[in-house]
Amino acid sequence: xxxxxxxxxxxxxxxxxxxxxxxxxxxxxxxxxxxxxxxxxxxxxxxxxxxxxxxxxxxxxxxxxxxxxxxxxxxxxxxxxxxxxxxxxxxxxxxxxxxxxxxxxxxxxxxxxxxxxxxxxxxxxxxxxxxxxxxxxxxxxxxxxxxxxxxxxxxxxxxxxxxxxxxxxxxxxxxxxxxxxxxxxxxxxxxxxxxxxxxxxxxxxxxxxxxxxxxxxxxxxxxxxxxxxxxxxxxxxxxxxxxxxxxxxxxxxxxxxxxxxxxxxxxxxxxxxxxxxxxxxxxxxxxxxxxxxxxxxxxxxxxxxxxxxxxxxxxxxxxxxxxxxxxxxxxxxxxxxxxxxxxxxxxxxxxxxxxxxxxxxxxxxxxxxxxxxxxxxxxxxxxxxxxxxxxxxxxxxxxxxxxxxxxxxxxxxxxxxxxxxxxxxxxxxx
Ligand SMILES: Nc1ncnc2c1ncn2[C@@H]1O[C@H](COP(=O)(O)OP(=O)(O)O)[C@@H](O)[C@H]1O
Ligand SMILES: [Mg+2]
Numbered sequence: 001x002x003x004x005x006x007x008x009x010x011x012x013x014x015x016x017x018x019x020x021x022x023x024x025x026x027x028x029x030x031x032x033x034x035x036x037x038x039x040x041x042x043x044x045x046x047x048x049x050x051x052x053x054x055x056x057x058x059x060x061x062x063x064x065x066x067x068x069x070x071x072x073x074x075x076x077x078x079x080x081x082x083x084x085x086x087x088x089x090x091x092x093x094x095x096x097x098x099x100x101x102x103x104x105x106x107x108x109x110x111x112x113x114x115x116x117x118x119x120x121x122x123x124x125x126x127x128x129x130x131x132x133x134x135x136x137x138x139x140x141x142x143x144x145x146x147x148x149x150x151x152x153x154x155x156x157x158x159x160x161x162x163x164x165x166x167x168x169x170x171x172x173x174x175x176x177x178x179x180x181x182x183x184x185x186x187x188x189x190x191x192x193x194x195x196x197x198x199x200x201x202x203x204x205x206x207x208x209x210x211x212x213x214x215x216x217x218x219x220x221x222x223x224x225x226x227x228x229x230x231x232x233x234x235x236x237x238x239x240x241x242x243x244x245x246x247x248x249x250x251x252x253x254x255x256x257x258x259x260x261x262x263x264x265x266x267x268x269x270x271x272x273x274x275x276x277x278x279x280x281x282x283x284x285x286x287x288x289x290x291x292x293x294x295x296x297x298x299x300x301x302x303x304x305x306x307x308x309x310x311x312x313x314x315x316x317x318x319x320x321x322x323x324x325x326x327x328x329x330x331x332x333x334x335x336x337x338x339x340x341x342x343x344x345x346x347x348x349x350x351x352x353x354x355x356x357x358x359x360x361x362x363x364x365x366x367x368x369x370x371x372x373x374x375x376x377x378x379x380x381x382x383x384x385x386x387x388x389x390x391x392x393x394x395x396x397x398x399x400x401x402x403x404x405x406x407x408x409x410x411x412x413x414x415x416x417x418x419x420x421x422x423x424x425x426x427x428x429x430x
Pocket of ligand 1: 163164165167168169170339365369375
């Protein structure tokens, strides 16, 4: 590398500064240009030393790391701040990211973590200086490939008009099943658009420090590194774009300022960006029809309606299908998931629902024991129960989705007649 990466270390404890300096000394591409003990000093020296990257401790005497980050980024917009903090300060971290920090690490970082992060954010800085993304710089920012892979991800949305139907359970488990089936060559992203009461992270025992809100603030200037920093990795390989942490945070999605692309342009911009980065984008939704849902409808390659075999739920699902008909939504993009099918054959038979609506893409069996355990432990059921009928049904759904979205589209049928035929038995059922 012709040019060394100029790093500034900000920490009030001299030993910590020295440890960080030692770790960095192993990398010939990095030069430590300043070590300071306070936020004030960081602000006053940053314009003299002009570092590329700052390692900033979050807890500092005087002005704290977050305030100092805001100030240094204001002075030198291209400086890349990596926040360092002890575990359990995720709320601080989020605020730091909002103040302009590029990434964060938990103390003490390993040498690999630290050096990788510095190199990554530095590449991002180079890109910011060279202006709009060219394929070559995009490639470089992703680890040196000359030509980036611009993916054309497929969007799969899961929706149920009523809560408690198993929408989140299905979205979480099918994402993991797809990742396990397709391997690491495929990038899978799970997005929780239940902006007010999203619980995907609970089902997966994740503690997100970054959520859709952070991305929504940057909707105009999304870049792959920022995007991937905000996604939360799950041990399965799936990356999660978490719902906002509090209902009021969701308000940012109602603000303008992003090129208007119809229903919720902020969310659409984010999802369209995700398509370039991921092969499959699986979306868990809230249970109301609003502009967030309409945005996901517009972008979905496959829109799955989840229902259980109870009259109120089937009725809700049927009404929703009717709404889609009114919106002239293509039936090729809709699928039906019947969850909690009681194999003891009590209650309404799934076949009756299919006759009333459309053939289901899967029947997922009812298994309260497994579902309850998964919910309470935050371990998705597919991880420990892949061989059970419930696990097998989810794996089958993953397979069906993949083949449906990779196979050539079927010959166009007469949709109007088809819909009438599907709706034929409804009067009897509902
Ligand atoms: N097939 C199933 N068998 C038994 N319980 C299930 C099944 N699917 C989901 N559940 C349980 O139903 C409850 C609601 O599921 P959830 O996925 O949160 O629904 P939604 O997202 O539609 O509100 C959860 O407690 C979940 O564990
Ligand atoms: Mg849910």
